[in-house]
Amino acid sequence: MGEKKVTKKWIRKSYRVLIIIGVLAVIVGIIGLYFGGPNEEVIPNEIKNNKTKTGYDARTGFIEDDGMQTVINNCTTCHAAELVTQNKMTKDGWLATIRWMQESQNLWELGDNEEVILNYLAKNYAPEDTGRRAPLKDINWYVLE
Amino acid sequence: MMDFKRRKFIKQAALGSFATVIGADIVYGNKIPKGYNLLGLQEPDPFKLFNKDVDMTLLNSKPWNMEAKAHLLDDKITPNKFMFIRNNGLIPEDINADNWTLTIDGESVEKTKIYTLNDLKTKFKHYSYQLTLECGGNGRSEFNPPAKGNQWTIGAVSCAKWTGVRLKDILTDVGIKDDAVYIGYHAADIHLSRDPTKEPISRGAPIAKAMQDETLLAFEMNGGPIPLAHGFPLRLIAGGWPASVSGKWLNKISVRNVEHDGAKMTGTSYRVPCKPVAPGEKVKDEDMCIIKSMPVKSLITFPKSGAIIDEGKKLDIRGHAWAGELQVNKMEYSIDFGSTWNSCSIEKPVNRLAWQHFNASIAFPQKGYYEVWARATDSQGKSQPMLLPGWNPKGYLNNACHRIAIKVA
Structure with missing residues (x-):
């Protein structure tokens, strides 16, 4: 009888300790998430960019299509792929850009690759008519208190 | 020790954030020769590398180019974490x-x-x-x-x-x-x-x-x-x-x-x-x-675009306006797509060439979708256009009025 009582008391004590440890762990966890979390874990959308989408090259974010590898080989040595992928030009515009880089930025002669590169860029990174001012887009609605 | 990179290196190593950048512990971290750049750090996280807020937008990683968003620029004096980076080349490697x-x-x-x-x-x-x-x-x-x-x-x-x-x-x-x-x-x-x-x-x-x-x-x-x-x-x-x-x-x-x-x-x-x-x-x-002086321009830095507010509640907006070499003399907002304009109060610049702060309190007539447009006028009477200003081959000097979206529900 006496032994049972002691055991019960011991179990109750253990529970209390476990509960305290549990509560502490939750608090530490919340603090950790609040202060450490975002800095350690969050990858900004802009970095992920297109690289995680299907149809896009995982490393560079280029649209997957004929000629992409030639573009990567020739156009990402000096600058990042983003300098290409954020632009939109006609075939003439892309050619003028290549000529400018050859004249002033040490871009090499592209030979037969030039046409491959131009066709890829003109098809996949062509200008769109946005009018004189595009409507506001990608609005993230939130309740302002 | 004024060697910036080395000082930063030691500071970062002490904080253990190097390991976070690489995603693993640097086992022999204490044996790295001074000034040596780890291979794993040659394409690092720019937000950590430059102490930038993660909400900044990375436009280009070589050369580094990064910009803020309007609501990140709410401070009267821009802190480093919200300051845009525009680089044309590579950052010097050994600055002493x-x-x-x-x-x-x-x-x-x-x-x-x-x-x-x-x-x-x-x-x-x-x-x-x-x-x-x-x-x-x-x-x-x-x-x-x-x-x-x-x-x-x-x-x-x-x-x-x-x-x-x-x-x-x-x-x-x-x-x-x-x-x-x-x-x-x-x-x-x-x-x-x-x-x-x-x-x-x-x-x-x-x-x-x-x-x-x-x-x-x-x-x-x-x-x-x-x-x-x-x-x-x-x-x-x-x-x-x-x-x-x-x-x-x-x-x-x-x-x-x-x-x-x-x-x-x-x-x-x-x-x-x-x-x-x-x-x-x-x-x-x-x-x-x-291009010489930059043109007149303004930004609504509060609230962030996309705010939903209760009907009958006023919306306090604020932001900054600047005008290159000139001063901003008048600041206005419109909630009806530029049909009518109301004045904002605008502060004098703290010194010449500093941006000026404005604010206003807006009442909306009924529920619905609105855009708040902001328009500054400089000391020579020039205002921001509502559409894009004159097209130019390299796309400079866009000072079209800033717009934010608001819903009254």
Whole structure:
């Protein structure tokens, strides 16, 4: 009888300790998430960019299509792929850009690759008519208190 | 220890954040030779590397280009974490502030003179100003037909507090000739092709701008050393002009008897058609004129676009307005797509070339979707356009009014 009582008391004590440890762990966890979390874990959308989408090259974010590898080989040595992928030009515009880089930025002669590169860029990174001012887009609605 | 990179390295290593960048522990971290760059760090997380807020938008990782969003620019003095980065080349690799020098040369100096950074700091009077720096291409992404280059939206602007010596005090100390018309800067950054004979950018300003009180050779930003991405240890600061005039990692200023002809001074760089052209029109190089003062512009920095508010509740908005060399005299907002305009209260600038703060309290007539448009008017009566201003081949000077979306529910 006496032994049972002691055991019960011991179990109750253990529970209390476990509960305290549990509560502490939750608090530490919340603090950790609040202060450490975002800095350690969050990858900004802009970095992920297109690289995680299907149809896009995982490393560079280029649209997957004929000629992409030639573009990567020739156009990402000096600058990042983003300098290409954020632009939109006609075939003439892309050619003028290549000529400018050859004249002033040490871009090499592209030979037969030039046409491959131009066709890829003109098809996949062509200008769109946005009018004189595009409507506001990608609005993230939130309740302002 | 003034070696910036090494100091940062030690600090980071102490915090253990290196391991976070790489995603693993550096087992022999204590054996890394001083100054050695880990391979795993050669393409690091720019937000950590440059102490930037993760909500900043990365436009380009080589060269580094990053911009803010309107609501991130709410502070009256822009902190580093929200300051845009516009680099044309690669950041200098071995900066040692202890032996940093600034050479003043050119056709129009009496004699070439070299100052150590310490000379500049100890022999000349210090001045601090809050100065608006906006990239000439801020807003480029809206032009149609699109313009080539980094597609800045609205966040390539800042107004930090810069401390340094007046360029005019240095030029006076050197002695410049009467035929001086322009200054051109040279810096330690590296061309993308790594060709040592090429400079990524070497721009400048007319002598009158160089001699303004607020044109600084700055060695501090917001009370501390200038962050690496913003030009440590020495930067030319010319507020109100395209930020490309404010050369980073500055090591030489040439006083010229002609308009400076360094990299990105000629051709179409930082130039707009001297006469207005139709969208998409080809413009000859000789018909392009250098951008001087930036145009009048404003940003609503609170609330963030997309706010939903309760019917009957007033909306307090605030933001900043600036006008290059000029002052903003009037600030207005519209909630009916520009049909009617209401005035905002606007503060005077804390000093010349600093942005000015505005606010207003808006009542909405009924439930529904609204856009709040903001429009500043400068001291010469010029206002921001509601549509895109004149198209130009490189997409500069977009000062169209800022818009935020609001729902009253």
